[in-house]
Amino acid sequence: MIKNIIKKKILSSYNSLSKNIELKIEDIDISQPKQILHGDYATNLCMKFSSSIKLNPMTFAEELSKKIINDHGEFFNNVDFVKPGFINFKVKESVLNDCLLKIYKNKNIYGSGDKKKKKILVEFVSANPTGLLHLGHLRNAAVGDSLSRILRFYGYDVQSEYYINDFGNQIKNLGESLKIRIKNINGESLKISEDGYHGEYLIDVANQFINNKKNYKLDDEDVLQDFAKDYLLAEIKKDLNQININFDNWFSEKDCIHSNGNLDKALELLRKLDLLYEKDGALWIKTSQHGDVDDWVLVKSDKNPTYFLSDIAYHLDKISRGFDRIINIWGADHHSHVTRLTSSIKGINDEDSLKLEFVMIQFVRLLKNGLDISMSKRSGQYTTIRDLLSLVDKDVIRFMMVSRSSDTHFDFDLDNCLKDSDENPVFYIQYANARINSILKKGCSIDLNDIETVFLEDIKELSLIKKIIDFEYVIEDSAKNLSPHKLAFYLQDLAKDFHSYYKTTKILNNEINETKIKLILISTIKSVLSTGLGLLGVSSPEEM
């Protein structure tokens, strides 16, 4: 809002200088200086365009800044030009106050973007239904869900989707492993094969199977597979639900790809485009023609399709559903699949390949007492989400998992998260929210509806208003860069500024008008905090 207003003012002043180059509003960048003495906002316009305008940056900045302050004195307190050619803006206090009041009156929707009329599909987690979700899936889940929420809030029509790999070798192995567990319970001493599933959870599944399927026989593979898959999928949903994640779509590979003839359709399409060839009895795709270093097998010499063929068919299905953008959130261990898939789609339709976007999630390690406990010693399996939930609050888990850039490795330190103090940023933010709530409750008899103007001039209050104004840009930044961690950092900043303000300023005091205005300020902060936390899937308790 405010940045756009500034851009327009710069542009109108620039235009009246009649230079040889025409500037567009997109050419103007507004940044926020780190140093307070540089003002509230700044632009590098004069350095950026000095050469094309054929003026020394400082001369240009001097001319333009003088013109701006002359034209728009009602908006700016001050417009400075400084070396090496920045123009710094100090916005009038009344402008900031007007912003605050406007935001307060729209606080329920503040920060949300205009409707974009674009559909986005965000696919994430998509763990095989052959076991419980573990640490490796957790960061993916948190990032995917937060991102979906942020993009939706920013104005996109977003659908979240979980792709269920319920077809192929893994499921076959699952069924066989279950069979052995059932036989074990019945007294047969058999061992699960090396590529089977050794986790103890299958013992539970086996017991359930025995109880639910009276007179069962173990010769029907499908029955065993389906039972195990359905059981584990239900457990996965349960765990996701625990951390506040609910998918819009659950997409079954078996039902929506294999049973629908989508594999053949994909092959037919690829064949028509001359992207296939046979070698050594297998069917290959010419991905190397469209950016990959290698070609890949789609149908093995034993005539079974590879996973990659299903993946292509799946993405063709996504595309056919009319999404403008298709975002895949994948573990970094799958990064080699990115080129493979985009090359395939590029071969089919280059424009479609542009719709594919990827967020790669680097590994998380779980630390306790400085030691890596990602892998449970007892079972040799990764720590499950369920195990983690028994140790750490779900809000802390959700927040911590999006508190770092996705493409950096992340050590999740349990010791810090178990403390209810400074080291735990989630409590810090929630505490700010709770503190505000406490004041609002105490002052609930005060009517704020009759306030028509606010006038705050304390430096802390003004910088809080600016911080609130930032929220809109943080959402934009997070959405455009697919980076929920930017929001996480912002919320910590805002909470910090509030705590500091709280310490030095009495909100409820004898001066009723002043109290009202301060209440408007903190109530807006509370609203931003809880909106922001909500976008990260974190709750905002009213009391702590």
Next chain:
RNA sequence: GCGCCACUAGCUCAGCUGGAUAGAGCAACGGACUUCUAAUCCGUAGGUCGGGGGUUCGAAUCCCUCGUGGCGUACCA
């Protein structure tokens, strides 16, 4: 070998679509509770942005190169 990601304060990390004196939290040190929640605040200290080159008015940011670590590199999924 090749590819992807990372390397910034003691630790964990922001900043990377080039901008002003490189930031935050924790840890360390020193302060603040007759106060709307001290789960808080204020202050001090802490840096060769992995090394080296280049690009330009300007590089943590872009390019090249080397090093270190993680992850990939299937007719598995």
